[in-house]
Amino acid sequence: MKYLWTEDTGAGLHFWKLTNQLFFENAFVVESKESNQGILDALSNIEIKTDDKYYIAFDYVVDNQDIRNKYRILKSIADKSEGKVIILDMICFEHLILAFGKLVVWTGTGKTDKIKIREEVLSAIENHRINLSKIDDEKTLQYLAGFKRYSTERVMKSLVGEFTQNEKWSVNGPHMGECWYKDCCVSEHQVSLRCGKPAVEGGSEKMQMLIHSEEIQRVIRKVII
Numbered sequence: 001m002k003y004l005w006t007e008d009t010g011a012g013l014h015f016w017k018l019t020n021q022l023f024f025e026n027a028f029v030v031e032s033k034e035s036n037q038g039i040l041d042a043l044s045n046i047e048i049k050t051d052d053k054y055y056i057a058f059d060y061v062v063d064n065q066d067i068r069n070k071y072r073i074l075k076s077i078a079d080k081s082e083g084k085v086i087i088l089d090m091i092c093f094e095h096l097i098l099a100f101g102k103l104v105v106w107t108g109t110g111k112t113d114k115i116k117i118r119e120e121v122l123s124a125i126e127n128h129r130i131n132l133s134k135i136d137d138e139k140t141l142q143y144l145a146g147f148k149r150y151s152t153e154r155v156m157k158s159l160v161g162e163f164t165q166n167e168k169w170s171v172n173g174p175h176m177g178e179c180w181y182k183d184c185c186v187s188e189h190q191v192s193l194r195c196g197k198p199a200v201e202g203g204s205e206k207m208q209m210l211i212h213s214e215e216i217q218r219v220i221r222k223v224i225i
Helices: 011-023 036-044 067-077 093-098 103-107 112-123 140-143 152-163 203-211 212-220
Strands: 002-006 029-031 053-057 085-087
Touching: 002 011, 011 053, 011 093, 011 203, 029 085, 036 053, 036 085, 067 085, 093 112, 093 212, 103 112, 103 140, 103 152, 112 140, 112 152
Parallel strands: 002 029, 002 053, 053 085
Antiparallel strands: none
């Protein structure tokens, strides 16, 4: 069996299930272990069979010491697994959404300040963190300084929330918002929702475009069917 384990619940888990369905043709058993620690506990309590492989979607940022410690343990498990435990090279689910090139156009946000901050933050990503030394824009630095408990993951979640406040595009609920995976659900009369107009209306087409985006393809390139 081939497994894809994530710490994500809700929309993040839904994303991986849709990716399994639409890109991997349901080749995986997709499961949430509900936290990074849950993934470590699950790996510690299983006997990996000869034909089993476990692909781990582990949120990893280097500016969070607790996550760094857990990642070291996960890396040790993977190194001893003879290739049966494979860690996907990712920051977090929200980063995959934030990096999607159509995000601004599709969601129709009018927040020009947040659009600029998104560009600055994405260009400063380096080694699983935001490299602040690469940012010169004063408003972006002020935005980042406003986090009481700063971490790259918190910034990603906050910024994604700015672009997906409309529930139809939300990635902060039990499922991804309907506009990500269903036929176009935004009426032209619903101007108050500030939704954009995706070039394609079919739900599976939109998800395919998201899944085939550069950052997601980089993350899943380790996955071998």
